Amino acid sequence: MKAATVLPLxxxxxxxxxxxxxxxxxxxxxxxxVQRSFAQIEKADFFETMPMFxxxxxxxxxxxxxxxxxxxxxxxxNALKDALANLEQLAGERTLFTPADRIxxxxxxxxxxxxxxxxxxxxxxxxxxxxxxxxLSDAYERAKKATGKEQFDFKRVGYxxxxxx
Amino acid sequence: MVHxxxxxxxxxxxxxxxxxxxxxxxxxxxxxxxxxxxxxxADTGCxxxxxxxxSFLRSAKxxxxxxxxxxxxxxxxxxxxxxxADIYEAICEVGAERKTMLIYVMDTPNTDDNNGTQVxxxxxxxxxxxxxxxxxxxxxxxxxxHPKE
Numbered sequence: 001m002k003a004a005t006v007l008p009l010x011x012x013x014x015x016x017x018x019x020x021x022x023x024x025x026x027x028x029x030x031x032x033x034v035q036r037s038f039a040q041i042e043k044a045d046f047f048e049t050m051p052m053f054x055x056x057x058x059x060x061x062x063x064x065x066x067x068x069x070x071x072x073x074x075x076x077x078n079a080l081k082d083a084l085a086n087l088e089q090l091a092g093e094r095t096l097f098t099p100a101d102r103i104x105x106x107x108x109x110x111x112x113x114x115x116x117x118x119x120x121x122x123x124x125x126x127x128x129x130x131x132x133x134x135x136l137s138d139a140y141e142r143a144k145k146a147t148g149k150e151q152f153d154f155k156r157v158g159y160x161x162x163x164x165x
Numbered sequence: 166m167v168h169x170x171x172x173x174x175x176x177x178x179x180x181x182x183x184x185x186x187x188x189x190x191x192x193x194x195x196x197x198x199x200x201x202x203x204x205x206x207a208d209t210g211c212x213x214x215x216x217x218x219x220s221f222l223r224s225a226k227x228x229x230x231x232x233x234x235x236x237x238x239x240x241x242x243x244x245x246x247x248x249x250a251d252i253y254e255a256i257c258e259v260g261a262e263r264k265t266m267l268i269y270v271m272d273t274p275n276t277d278d279n280n281g282t283q284v285x286x287x288x289x290x291x292x293x294x295x296x297x298x299x300x301x302x303x304x305x306x307x308x309x310x311h312p313k314e
Binding site for chain 1: 210211212213214216231232233234235236238239240241242243247248250252254265267269271287289291
């Protein structure tokens, strides 16, 4: 077993203590015990550092597992997002509400009670329903006559769409 | 036998020469100061008067100007999907009989522009109701009549 050859510069082996470089010149405990062999030190270090090493190894494996988990979850989330987009498209749902939608929602209950399946013309500037009829052309004519305007929003009462093709 | 109120007949067309006869109707559209003749397929499963696509509107240069809708409306397709459409008012002529019709212009970019295919204009039930059309399937013809007063 070899003793330590590299020593701190301020170490004096003969005195087995460190000389202080500070003005107080007070001796203090050695940082490195030359009496202990490297084998002893390595053995002690090994048993001291083993739990720490195991902990870090476990940490790395957990990190890897988490990365894999994250990847699979991101894939699942993207698949769900695609499915939701397809469903929204199929259901014909619109995410943005127009002023006409809000006006229709305000009168929805009364309209569905008395005019289910009919077409309503909505003037979003006045916030009113300005024409109700069985056909779109009749509803348009009535709305035009009532307001003098030429453009309106239309809705079929009780349905999420105006017409089928 | 001739229907008493009949003013125009339209024979089914074997477009692809495959013995498949289709009820195609020639309709003249007056819009933007010009007259354009288009061929449309009579489709009883379609609610509106006349349905065309945006790409057809561009290629046929119909010049529709009188838009009656402020925002695009939702129209449900046969497969359950929804498409947005604008509605224009124009005068249509069949067999020298003119009527004001609503033309639905569908915005279907996936169907038209990407594939480069042209969707045939469709004549719907509102059109048949306005012109009082009879389907004579056995004789492969459509009969346009004056509505009963």
